Each structure stands twice: as structure tokens, then as C-alpha cells.
Amino acid sequence: MTNYKPVTEEVLEELRKAVGAEHVKNDAETLERYKTDEEPDAHYHHLPEVVVAPGSTEEVAAVMKIANKYLVPVTPRSAGTSVSCGAIPVFGGIVLLMERMNKIIKLDTDAMYMEVEAGALTSDIQAKANEAGLLYAGDPCSADSCMIGGNIATNAGGNKAVRYGTTRHQVYSIEVVTPTGEIAELGNRLKKCSTGYCLDQLVMGSEGTLGIITKATLKLLPLAPYRLDILAVFTEVQKAVDLVPALVKAGLNPTSVEFMDNGFVRAASDYAEQRLPHYEDGSYVIVTVETFNEDELDMKMEQLDEICTACGATDVVEADERVWKVRRSCLEGSKALSKVSTSDDLVVPIDKIAVCLNHLMEVSKQFDFECMCLAHAGDGNLHFNCLKMDMTDEEWEKQLAEFHKICYAYVYSLGGRLSGEHGIGAKKIDALAAYCDPVEMSIMKTIKRAMDPNNILNPGKLIRA
Amino acid sequence: MTNYKPVTEEVLEELRKAVGAEHVKNDAETLERYKTDEEPDAHYHHLPEVVVAPGSTEEVAAVMKIANKYLVPVTPRSAGTSVSCGAIPVFGGIVLLMERMNKIIKLDTDAMYMEVEAGALTSDIQAKANEAGLLYAGDPCSADSCMIGGNIATNAGGNKAVRYGTTRHQVYSIEVVTPTGEIAELGNRLKKCSTGYCLDQLVMGSEGTLGIITKATLKLLPLAPYRLDILAVFTEVQKAVDLVPALVKAGLNPTSVEFMDNGFVRAASDYAEQRLPHYEDGSYVIVTVETFNEDELDMKMEQLDEICTACGATDVVEADERVWKVRRSCLEGSKALSKVSTSDDLVVPIDKIAVCLNHLMEVSKQFDFECMCLAHAGDGNLHFNCLKMDMTDEEWEKQLAEFHKICYAYVYSLGGRLSGEHGIGAKKIDALAAYCDPVEMSIMKTIKRAMDPNNILNPGKLIRA
Structure with a gap:
């Protein structure tokens, strides 16, 4: 581990020169605010020594040069919506806020792209695209509060990934400040390219350990004007999850395929005060299909109805606002x-969803907590929520750790991974070290050390370099 | 540059032990055969010192260990169909043939994937998928003779990239032998993943400089049963290329959009002895649309006809075998x-195709060679063919170099790149050094040096580390 140095008055002075004194804060209240992101558990919290808010890419680069000169670690932070401790300054030092760089720089409706700064709100980007009759297809569930830089760094997923892919598939290029403070434009606005290493994809999803994303050029798509949501109710979980591969094979290309097990159906329905069919014993699959013309929508609607019925759905109904109200009430x-409670973020191949769901729900019965499952089923992404109920802290932590250990080993045995969309952050860093292929891990460390020789950028996240 | 050592009898003996004596050849005839790939120009040719054909991943790894021990460079070679000198052993040493590793290991029709060895023929993979009612969407024009390992290493493109993306988008995971002889599985069979660095995409398209691909797990898609090909004839080039963004915006999702300028129309029609409309003055755009049901096809056919006409097509006809015969006769x-003649492989953003085509065809008139353009227009990939005709060798080389210089600078000024699908290889290594963003180049070199400290794997390709 690098022997980091404290943030001295000398360092503060250089930072003030670089970004302006008003954007360098180290009062107790500010430091306190940035000791965590969405993580409520104080075990994971760490105070930064200073919080810096640069206003331009050049200022971000200047901060990185200073950090390397004085061996001070830097933790980049967008909106702080990470649920994997991705924005917590594990080794203190500098928290680098991207919030001042929040502009939508350019929208080109003809060429269908948008240039944005890293601190732009994801929902603002979506809205701006929609106003122009276009779609930005990245859609993490936290779109209203998260920022695009964080989405790209974590390769955020969400509800539409089954059709459009995750955030890394929505990005043409990124402007990046390297760990050593250089500025690079990675990727390009091309549909096809065999010119050099794919560095854009390497940095995207590296959770801010290989570079700070300062700007991005995003892909926009034509906005499909016709939309249909259906709710398929199943009394057997197995049949519900078997629907997913059937949809894929039919070429239906759904925009989203969301699954709620009966635990979530009941909890969410109670909260929403809304009873839908088979509240007592049903699992729900909500499917959204979007098309470019009405006839195509009618066709797909028929096809969808047939497939759901063939898969053993007991009810297939149009999913109106009541259904979405229940879906939104899950948490x-x-x-x-x-x-x-905790929510895990496992991901398995599509054909392993059923076996994974069944096995882990069965395993969970050995424990004292309640377990429920919510899934972006169309892309194999399973969120298992464990509810502490009236367990003691000690028992809860012990049993949860044991359950996670079983889950992770099992998911890897199916060809799955630890995170489908939340990232590894500080929270799963030990788990990744335990389950990752050792040669893969060694290549990751080789690249991290080569690109960040002082281990300055976001240390304690993803890998221990 | 690394101080490579010659392949001594001691090295040969170790290689024979590793892969079997019958798979280690250094007779003059064999060496002569592997001095080039598809490159006819003798300036680029280099003799290897030995040609080695491993039969397994473990043997590939053993060869890499030996190569590092004795400081002998290794040039991996699939089918040798590179047109960018990608398989030429620039520094001599070992040519490593992947042709013995040619098995299709597994086809899973339920989970829709195929496991293959790197030496499997691309057309065999396509055929095997089709037999099972599925699609492998990678489709380079050389599919009948190229191998999947080379496709992945070069990120090969082809006719279907506009709908399905290039080869890198068809791959779930790759088994790789690293430059230092370790074996790693990179990527996974997941639709969504936020677990570690995206190393699979880094190695794919690195043209064999960061790892030797030994196996791959390929994505299969549902095979659309309905297909329609239309030929749109334009008497104004500008209008022909304006069709492309119009198709994209309409959400038509064509499988391919191919463009031939009038030079190619005439040359190919003459060769094929087939006259189609506007032979004298027409540019052709061939559009393929595939759907999952017949009504959808009818709908899209109507839409397509409307769009082509609105864009100013003088004729819109169904593209039958005669049209494809002409298209196939271009070369x-x-x-x-x-x-x-030479064929270049430039790529620009979709909205820059028209301006690029017009400008470079205009520029080409200053030179004595003939210039014609063929394009995978749907993804901005322009092949400019220069014909030497009766120029002297000296004038041809001088003028061609000058034209390329203008082309490359211009393409970069539009946000384009040097290669859309052929790769950089040895042929464009100096051009890439000249036009690539210096920070991007320095990151590429940093990664190459870290992963291949002896610069053993495919040196003299893509970058000079």
C-alpha cells in the first residue's frame, strides 16, 4: 500500500490556487458530509481531509498533479448515490466533487448525440433527449438523483438494459483525466473502429480507479413512439423465470423484463395499498415492449400474450399505473x-436465473432473516434483499456474511459475477479478491499499477493494487 | 526496441518438446510461405525463423514461456487473411499458427451460445448456428476463409455491423494466453456486469499484441426468418449518402446498408456482364432488412420505399441475385x-460520410490514379480503392503516399479513424503514431509495456512499444 501523506497547509494552498479558494473546503461539517455515500453502516465511513470542487477538466488535471506530487489519495464523487461504498474516501485525502461540471454542452439531433459534463444529472439528459424526440437509453433506477459520470464509471444498468445494454453501451467517447493528471479523449463517435486499444471500455466501469471521467459524448437513439406494458402473473416461480429465454428467442426485443417474487409482491402491494391478482401466491413479471409503428405493437402484443400463456401465466393483463405503483413501492x-435490510446485486447467465433463484431462496431459509428477490430478469440481474427483522446485530452480521459467502461461490459456479450494476466499490473488494480468476486479477493489478504508479486515484476500491 | 535473440537449436528443441516435433517447422519452403499474409507488396515481407503449430491452449502458453525465456518474438496467425500486414513476422522469430485449434467445442441452442477454438473457420461457425435456427452475427467479407481468432483480434466488421455491431459485440468471453504465457478467461456469458475491468474488450481488437486468443464463447441470436433486399439508385452521390441517417432515424434497423459509387458500379457491372439501371451515372445503395414476421417485413418495405424516394432515389427495386452478383464483383x-490497386479502410461518423466522400473523391482528381469508393455506409466505413493504371512504380508510390496523408489528416479532422475493420497491423503503424492523440498513445504503450515487458508478442504491429 502506498505510504500516503497528510493534506498539509502547503497542499491546501496549491489546491486553492488550482480551483479557487471557495471550492476547497475542510471545515468539519463538510468533511462529515462526505464520509459516506448511500451507505448507512458506519463501519464503512471514512472522513476525507479536504473536499475540492473543480470547475473544469484542466482543474481536475491540476488536482491530480498536486495529489501525485504530495502523495495524497483522491476519491472522485458524482452524486454519491453509490450503494457499494464507491464514493467513500477509504484512505482520507481529497474528495473530488464533479457537481460543478454539470452542463449539457451540446445536443446534435441530426447526428444523434449529446455532449455532457460528468456532473450532468442523468434525468436531465434523458429529458433533453426526449424533448428532441430522441432517447438516451441509459436508465438506472436512481436516474433522478445520479450523475452521468458516476453512471459511466460504474457501468450502471437499470430497467432498459435488456434491450439497449448498460451505460457502457450508450457512450461514444469519454474525456478522461488520467491518474497522473493528463487529459485524454478515449473512444470516438464511430459505429465501427479497428484503430488501437479499446481504452474507453477499459476506463468505463473501472469505478474511477483508472481515470476521472470529465465529459462524455452519448449515443442517442430514435424514440419509439408506441409502448405496451403487460403484467404476467405466475403461481410458480419456475414458470415465471422460464418466460425470459422464451421472450429472447422470439425476437420480441422487449425494453424491460422485471421480476418480483411473492415476497416483494406482498410487501410492495401492502405499502402501495393496492391489491393485484394473486397477491397471496403470485410472482409477477412486467414486460415492456416499444415499437416504431402501431401495427407492429399490436402484433407484438398478441405474440407476447401467446408466449406468456404458453409459459404458464395464470393472468396476463395490461400493466397500468396500479402495477407500476406496486413495482415502485418495492424498496x-x-x-x-x-x-x-441489504440488497445484493448478483448477475448470472439468462439460462441460470431459474436455478439460481430457486437455490438461493431455498438456502436463505436456513437463516433467520427474511429474503425476497427482485430481478431485472431480462438480463440475469438478481437483487436479493435480506430483511433483518428482529435479529440481534451480532446474529444479523454473522448470518448475512455466511449467506453472502454461499451466494458468491454459487453465483461464480454458474458463470455469474458479484455485481450486475452496482459495482464492487469498497464493499465487495474482498469478495472480488476471493472469487476473481487469479490471472484476471493479476492483469487488473498490472494495469492499475502501470497507469497509477502512486496508487493515488480512488484507492481501496475494486482492487487492492 | 527489445534486443531479440535468434532462434537457436536450443530454442527449437524446447519448442519441439512443447508442441511435438512435427509441429515445429523451419524448412525454407515453410518459412517462405509465412513471410506474408494477404500483402502482395514485397516491401512488407519478413521471413520467420520457425513456424510452430500448437494443438492446445497449454501448448500456446508453453510457447510464450519459451519465447520470453529466449527473447524471441512471436507473431500469432489465424488464416493469414489480414490486409494490414497483421500476420507478418516483422522481427522474424516464431510464427504461431492457430489452425490446429479449429474445433467448434459446444453449441447450446437453449442458452444461445457457441464455444469455439480460435482456429475455427468463421463460415463454419455461421453455418453451425444457422442449422440450429440461430444467427452468429459476425460477418466479415472474408468469412469463407478467415478464422474467428483473427476476427476477434482485429475486431472484424463486415456487412451486418450496422445492425449487430462488429466482432467485439458478438463475443461473451475469450480464453487468452497472455504475453508472459499465463492463461486467463476474460469476459463472461452475462448480459450485464459491473465486476472488474473490461479486459475482454481491451484484448479484443488489440491485434494480438496483448494476448493470444485461444478460445471464444460467442453470442447467438434468434434468426430472423423474413428478409428483403432493395437496391436504391441515385444519380447524385450526395442524395445516396443522405439516405443513411434517414434510415437510422426511422428506426428501421437495417441489417446492412452498402454503397457503391459509379466507378464501382461500372467496373463491377462490366466484370459481371450485368447492366442494372443507371449504369452510366448511378450510385447504388443496397439495403437489407430482416424481421421476425411477414407483416412487419411488408410494413418496413413500404417505409423503406418511402424513405428512399423522399431522399431522391431515381429507382427503388428489389435487389435480386443480379444485384448481388454486381456487388460481389467489385474487387x-x-x-x-x-x-x-490498394483499398483503404477509413471510418467516419455517419453524419460525415457525405462530406468525406465528396471531399476525398474531389482531392483524388489531383492525382494520376483512378479512385473509386465502396462503403459499408450504414456504419461510416469507407473503402477508397486507388487503381495504379499505367502509372510508373515511382509515381504511384509517391502519389499514393501523398493521397493517404491528405486522407488520414482529413478523416481525423472529422472525428474519424484510420481503420474501420482491417486494423492497423504493420501497415499503418506510422500513420497511427502520427495521428493518434498523444495521451491515448502513451496509455496504450504503458499498458503494452506492463503486460508484455519483453515486447515479445506481435511486435511491430499497431504501436511501437
């Missing part, structure tokens, strides 16, 4: 049952 | 006009 519904 | 047609 609150589970919180109403237990103040303390 | 032969141009060779019939001039024995010596």
Missing part, C-alpha cells in the same frame, strides 16, 4: 417490514 | 481495370 415495502 | 471488377 419502501421491504423497509416497512424491517428498518434494516 | 474483381477493379482488378480488371488495373492489376495493381
Whole structure:
């Protein structure tokens, strides 16, 4: 581990020169605010020594030069919506805020792209595209509060990934400040390219360990004007998850395929005060299909109905606002049952969803917590929520750790991975070290050391270099 | 540059032990055969010192260990169909043949993937998928003779990239032997993943400089049963290329959009002895649309007809076998006009195709060679063919170099790149050094040096580390 140095008055002075004194804060209240992101557990919290808010790419680069000169670690932070401790300054030092760089720089409706700064709000980007009759297809569930830089750094997923891919597939190019403070433009606005290493994809999803994303050029798509949402109700979980591969094979190209097990159906329905069919024993699959003309929508609607029925759905109904109200109430519904809970973010191949779901729900019965499953089923991404209920802290932590250990080993045995969309951050760094292929891990460390020789940028995240 | 050592008898003996004596050849005839790939120009040729054909991943790894121990460079070679000198052993040493590793290991029709060895023929993979009612969407024009390992290493493109992306988008994971002889599985069979660095995409398209691809797990897609090909004839080039963004915006999602300028129309029609409308003054755009049901096809056909007409097409006809015969005769047609010719592989953003085509065709008139353009227009990939005709060797080389210089600078000024699908290889290594962003180049070199400290793997390609 690098022998980091404290943030001295000398360092502060250089930072003030670089970004302006008003954007360098080290009062107790500010430091306190940035000791965590979405993580409520104080075990994971760490105070920064200073919080810096640069206003331009050049200022970000200047901060990185100073950090390397004085051996001070830097933790980049967009909106701080990470649920994997991705924005926590594990080794203190500088928290680097991207929030001042929040502009939408350019929207080109003809060429269908948008240039944005890293601190632009994801929902602003979506809205701006929609106003122009276009779609920005990245859609993490936290779109209203998260920023695009963080989305790209984590390769955020969301509801539409089954059709459009994750955030890394929505990006033409990124402007990046390297760990040593150089500025690079990686990627390009091309549909096809065999010119050099694919560095843009390397930096995207590296959770701010290989570079700070300062700007991005985003792909926009034609906005499909016709949309249909259906709710398929299943009384057997197995049949519900078997629907997914059937949809894929039919070439239906759904925009989203969301799954709620009966635990979530009941918790969310109770919270939303909304009873839908088979509240007592049903699992729900909500499918959204979007098309470019009405006839195509009608055709797909028929096809969808046939496939759901063939897969054993007991009810197939149009999903109106009541259904979405229930779907949106999942988190609150589970919180109403237990103040303390955790949500995991496992991902497996599509054909392993059923076996994974069944096995891990069965395993969970050995434990004292309640377990429920919510899935972006169309892309194999399973969120298992564990509810502490009335367990003691000690038992909860012990049993949860044991359950996670079983889950992770099992998911890897299926060809799955630890995170589908939340990232590794500081939270799963030890798990990744334990389950990752050792040669893959060694290549990751080789690249990190080569690109960040002082281990200055976001240390303690993803890998221990 | 690394101080490479010659392949001594001691090295040969170790190689024979590693892969079997019958798979280690250094007779003059064999060495002669592997001094080039598809490159006819003897300036680029280099003799290897030995040709080695491993039969397994472990043997590939053993060869890399030996190569590092004795400081002998290794040039991996699939089918040798590179047109950028990608398989030429620039520094001698070992040519490593992947042809013995040619098995299709597994086809899973339920989970829709195929596991193959790197030496499997691309057309065999396509055929095997089709037999099972599925599609492998990678489709380089050389599919009948090229191998999947080379496709992945070069990120090969082809006709279907506009709908499905290039080879890198068809791959779930790759087994790789690293430059230092370790074996790693990179990537995974997941639709979504935020677990570690995207090393699979880094190695794919690195043209064999960061790892030797030994196996791959390929994505298969549902095979669309309905297909329609239309030929749109334009008497104004500008209008022909304006069709492309119009198709994209309409959400038509064509499988391919191919463009031939009038030079190619005439050369190919003459060669194929087939006259189509506007032979004298027409540019052709061939559009293929595929759907999952017949009504959808009818709908899209109507839409397509409307869009082509609105864009100013003088004729819109169904593209039957005659049209494809002409399209397939492009290369032969141009060779019939001039024995010596070159084909370049530039790529620009979709909205820059028109301006790029017009400008470079105009520029080409200053030179004595003939210039014609063929384009995978749907993804901005322009092949400019220059025909030497009766120029002297000296004038041809001088003028061609000058034209390329203008082309490359211009393409970069539009946000384009040197290669859309052929790769950089040895042929464009100096051009890449000249036009690549210096920070991007320095990151590429940093990664290459870190992963291949002896610069053993495919030196003299893509970058000079």
C-alpha cells in the first residue's frame, strides 16, 4: 500500500490556487458530509481531509498533479448515490466533487448525440433527449438523483438494459483525466473502429480507479413512439423465470423484463395499498415492449400474450399505473417490514436465473432473516434483499456474511459475477479478491499499477493494487 | 526496441518438446510461405525463423514461456487473411499458427451460445448456428476463409455491423494466453456486469499484441426468418449518402446498408456482364432488412420505399441475385481495370460520410490514379480503392503516399479513424503514431509495456512499444 501523506497547509494552498479558494473546503461539517455515500453502516465511513470542487477538466488535471506530487489519495464523487461504498474516501485525502461540471454542452439531433459534463444529472439528459424526440437509453433506477459520470464509471444498468445494454453501451467517447493528471479523449463517435486499444471500455466501469471521467459524448437513439406494458402473473416461480429465454428467442426485443417474487409482491402491494391478482401466491413479471409503428405493437402484443400463456401465466393483463405503483413501492415495502435490510446485486447467465433463484431462496431459509428477490430478469440481474427483522446485530452480521459467502461461490459456479450494476466499490473488494480468476486479477493489478504508479486515484476500491 | 535473440537449436528443441516435433517447422519452403499474409507488396515481407503449430491452449502458453525465456518474438496467425500486414513476422522469430485449434467445442441452442477454438473457420461457425435456427452475427467479407481468432483480434466488421455491431459485440468471453504465457478467461456469458475491468474488450481488437486468443464463447441470436433486399439508385452521390441517417432515424434497423459509387458500379457491372439501371451515372445503395414476421417485413418495405424516394432515389427495386452478383464483383471488377490497386479502410461518423466522400473523391482528381469508393455506409466505413493504371512504380508510390496523408489528416479532422475493420497491423503503424492523440498513445504503450515487458508478442504491429 502506498505510504500516503497528510493534506498539509502547503497542499491546501496549491489546491486553492488550482480551483479557487471557495471550492476547497475542510471545515468539519463538510468533511462529515462526505464520509459516506448511500451507505448507512458506519463501519464503512471514512472522513476525507479536504473536499475540492473543480470547475473544469484542466482543474481536475491540476488536482491530480498536486495529489501525485504530495502523495495524497483522491476519491472522485458524482452524486454519491453509490450503494457499494464507491464514493467513500477509504484512505482520507481529497474528495473530488464533479457537481460543478454539470452542463449539457451540446445536443446534435441530426447526428444523434449529446455532449455532457460528468456532473450532468442523468434525468436531465434523458429529458433533453426526449424533448428532441430522441432517447438516451441509459436508465438506472436512481436516474433522478445520479450523475452521468458516476453512471459511466460504474457501468450502471437499470430497467432498459435488456434491450439497449448498460451505460457502457450508450457512450461514444469519454474525456478522461488520467491518474497522473493528463487529459485524454478515449473512444470516438464511430459505429465501427479497428484503430488501437479499446481504452474507453477499459476506463468505463473501472469505478474511477483508472481515470476521472470529465465529459462524455452519448449515443442517442430514435424514440419509439408506441409502448405496451403487460403484467404476467405466475403461481410458480419456475414458470415465471422460464418466460425470459422464451421472450429472447422470439425476437420480441422487449425494453424491460422485471421480476418480483411473492415476497416483494406482498410487501410492495401492502405499502402501495393496492391489491393485484394473486397477491397471496403470485410472482409477477412486467414486460415492456416499444415499437416504431402501431401495427407492429399490436402484433407484438398478441405474440407476447401467446408466449406468456404458453409459459404458464395464470393472468396476463395490461400493466397500468396500479402495477407500476406496486413495482415502485418495492424498496419502501421491504423497509416497512424491517428498518434494516441489504440488497445484493448478483448477475448470472439468462439460462441460470431459474436455478439460481430457486437455490438461493431455498438456502436463505436456513437463516433467520427474511429474503425476497427482485430481478431485472431480462438480463440475469438478481437483487436479493435480506430483511433483518428482529435479529440481534451480532446474529444479523454473522448470518448475512455466511449467506453472502454461499451466494458468491454459487453465483461464480454458474458463470455469474458479484455485481450486475452496482459495482464492487469498497464493499465487495474482498469478495472480488476471493472469487476473481487469479490471472484476471493479476492483469487488473498490472494495469492499475502501470497507469497509477502512486496508487493515488480512488484507492481501496475494486482492487487492492 | 527489445534486443531479440535468434532462434537457436536450443530454442527449437524446447519448442519441439512443447508442441511435438512435427509441429515445429523451419524448412525454407515453410518459412517462405509465412513471410506474408494477404500483402502482395514485397516491401512488407519478413521471413520467420520457425513456424510452430500448437494443438492446445497449454501448448500456446508453453510457447510464450519459451519465447520470453529466449527473447524471441512471436507473431500469432489465424488464416493469414489480414490486409494490414497483421500476420507478418516483422522481427522474424516464431510464427504461431492457430489452425490446429479449429474445433467448434459446444453449441447450446437453449442458452444461445457457441464455444469455439480460435482456429475455427468463421463460415463454419455461421453455418453451425444457422442449422440450429440461430444467427452468429459476425460477418466479415472474408468469412469463407478467415478464422474467428483473427476476427476477434482485429475486431472484424463486415456487412451486418450496422445492425449487430462488429466482432467485439458478438463475443461473451475469450480464453487468452497472455504475453508472459499465463492463461486467463476474460469476459463472461452475462448480459450485464459491473465486476472488474473490461479486459475482454481491451484484448479484443488489440491485434494480438496483448494476448493470444485461444478460445471464444460467442453470442447467438434468434434468426430472423423474413428478409428483403432493395437496391436504391441515385444519380447524385450526395442524395445516396443522405439516405443513411434517414434510415437510422426511422428506426428501421437495417441489417446492412452498402454503397457503391459509379466507378464501382461500372467496373463491377462490366466484370459481371450485368447492366442494372443507371449504369452510366448511378450510385447504388443496397439495403437489407430482416424481421421476425411477414407483416412487419411488408410494413418496413413500404417505409423503406418511402424513405428512399423522399431522399431522391431515381429507382427503388428489389435487389435480386443480379444485384448481388454486381456487388460481389467489385474487387474483381477493379482488378480488371488495373492489376495493381490498394483499398483503404477509413471510418467516419455517419453524419460525415457525405462530406468525406465528396471531399476525398474531389482531392483524388489531383492525382494520376483512378479512385473509386465502396462503403459499408450504414456504419461510416469507407473503402477508397486507388487503381495504379499505367502509372510508373515511382509515381504511384509517391502519389499514393501523398493521397493517404491528405486522407488520414482529413478523416481525423472529422472525428474519424484510420481503420474501420482491417486494423492497423504493420501497415499503418506510422500513420497511427502520427495521428493518434498523444495521451491515448502513451496509455496504450504503458499498458503494452506492463503486460508484455519483453515486447515479445506481435511486435511491430499497431504501436511501437
